[in-house]
Amino acid sequence: MKDIYNVGLIGFGTIGAGVVETFNRNLDLMEQKVGTKIKLKKVVDLDIETDRGIEVDKSILSTDVNDILEDPEIDIVIELIGGYEPAKSFILKALSNGKNVVTANKALLAKHWEEILETANKSNVRICFEASVGGGIPLLEPLNEGLAANRIQSIYGIINGTANYILTKMTDEGLDFEDVLKEAQEKGYAEQDPTFDIEGHDTAQKLIILTILGFGIYVEQDKFHVEGISKIKQEDIEFIKNELGYAIKLLAISRIEEGELEVRVHPTLIPQDHLLASVNDVFNGVYLVGDIVGPVMMYGQGAGMMPTASAVVGDCLDIMENMEHKNIYGPGNTEVKKIKAINEIKSKYYLRLTAIDKPGVLHTISGILSEFEISIESVTQKRQDEGQEVPIFMVTHEAIEENIQKAVGMINDLDFVEKDTLFIRILED
Template sequence: MKDTVNIGLIGFGTIGSGVVETFNMNTPLIEDKVGKKVKLKRIVDLDVTTDRGVEVDPEALSTDVNDIFNDPEIDIVIELMGGYQPALKFILQALENGKHVVTANKALLAKHWEEVISTAKKNNVRVCFEASVGGGIPLLQPLNEGLASNNIESVYGIINGTANYILTKMTEEGREFGDVLKEAQEKGYAEADPTFDIEGHDTAQKLIILTILGFGVYVKQERFHVEGITRVTPDDIAFARDEMGCCIKLLAISKLVDGELEVRVHPTLVPEEHLLSSVNGVFNGAYLIGDVVGPVMMYGQGAGMMPTASAVVGDCIDIIQNMTKPVAYGPKNTRVQSVKEMSDVETKYYIRLTTEDKAGVLHEIAGIFRDYDISLESVNQKPTTNKGEVQIFIVTHTALERNMTTAAEKISQLKFVESEPMFIRLL
């Protein structure tokens, strides 16, 4: 094999700058590990004049991506431009040209998984994407390699730092969602348009990747339930803590139950004694259960310039050390017989209702739950700050999602119910 490995980087934004900085910091360490010279030979971006705050060889900069594709000396292409196009075109081109690819682009992988992987296989090169889920946390390699002797039974992930930061702040300070979101935006923890993070789409894309590696099946986002955190209130958080000993987390869940795979993203009540409840702020955590190892959790910074760069460069090192390793992602013969419809999921629920404070209200609501075979574990009624109005907090025993959604709809149609019932599933 050659004495020098050359790397081309497409995308000189925040993460790209982190990658350059990581090579600036630790190239001697990296070269020692792999026993070769490693060179970031080419950095391509439409804008190569803005100062990124990192030292860079001016000769490496280019605005023409063909300077990477057509350079036979470049072995590895790092794609960090994000988005679907032209990122997909560039990744496929790199693979077709026999170059290994490292990417952090979860949106692209979640959508174009089959095309990307089949192109890599065809050209006998590798695609590595540790940074795409959980940022700097070593998560995909352990799932795919260290735990390779296990059938994975379930995956629970807190894998969006923005949503977790907002829920943590709401919990610690008793503040409203909108208020905390605004602060998060000011501090740079949330985007100007935060939809993607707070509505669970980012979490869903990452869950698609985790589900492939854990269970060997590719489930498109349209196939599963994705629900964000915008309707969670301080009252929900306070009730969960004080009455149930739980906190509320946006969880990505993939779990195999009798051959059926549940895939879902939604706010979830997590008992305080569960380790996931201690994953706070912008941190991420993934809790996996294997049939041999039992529960395992990995924790760390799920986003940001340097943590993400750590995983990107780690993937480069992995490729250099295993250039000839066969392409394998997840178990080949999955035990998944089918993907469960959300309406068939069974879980416990917490429900919050706002109603008029008058006789017969609870009777009617309880009647609806009875009609839909939903058995109640506890019912709490509390006054609100509005006179003549109460909040009712209900915790159910295990019930069927289909029944729960219908019951909630029926309840929301009652004339004394003042807002759509909020329901949150339990872990």
């Protein structure tokens, strides 16, 4: 074991400040766990003048990233600047220079996973990224190590706090999507441009990482279905909750059945007694099933300065204690024969149609569904004066997605259908 481990931090923003504060507060505990000295040797950022509200030794601050990347004494590099470049170049250079790397950069890992892992393995150093999914929730290490004796069968995740906050507020307070989004932006839970969160892209990047850990397979985002929550209306929330007894969540799904792996992100109806239905506000939760352990639920704060810093520093300590570990992320699931396209999946579906109330409407719609071998479990039409626009809510029995897509397309072309039909998949596992 080394006499001292030196750490370099690139990025002194919110999470970086949390890392520095963790070193300030718990260095003695960290050294006790590792059994040797630990030093935060250098902190690099373009802005080293702004007060972060924490104590920091000015002598370790620098604006030159090479003070970390080229320092032979630094063992671990923490990258917290985010984005693709220059983060990618910094990480690859650190790995090539024989330095272990800790990052929270889900976007970079999701896009350049193979190149980053290959570089780390070639240099015989480790790349750790616990904070990239679920903030402070211990997710990735348990999935990769504690559950390593299992063949993972399914992973279901609520892993975006912004989307989950919006759906929770719509459900609990009866608010419209636009009003909750505005409130979330005012509270700092949503960006001024919220597209990345509400349209599922953030969730998709995290799902890529969970799929690597769970199934040993890297699936690029353009190879699977990603759908957000912006089309969901208060009338959907109210009917789904009060009439159907479901919760609605933006769900990340990675599951294998008969050698076919499904990877997808979309709004999903979940039974209210399912553990994931209780994951509310900005919290995250991941529910997975292993063939040996059975169901496992992990829950906690998915973002924030200190929870995320906890995961980052935890990775550093893991590297120090297990320097000789190799980068083995998932065994490469030999049972996976293909990646299943979204139009091949089978599910029950919730449909919300908007049509002019007149004789024959339900008969025509039912006929189209029947033509595509889709049977109806229940149908509810809200009362309205004849000739007026009326919502029609349906739940189907299990059907093939491709048939649903074709049927909905045909229904939307009917002259008495006023708006595009919304359909949402239903989870019954």
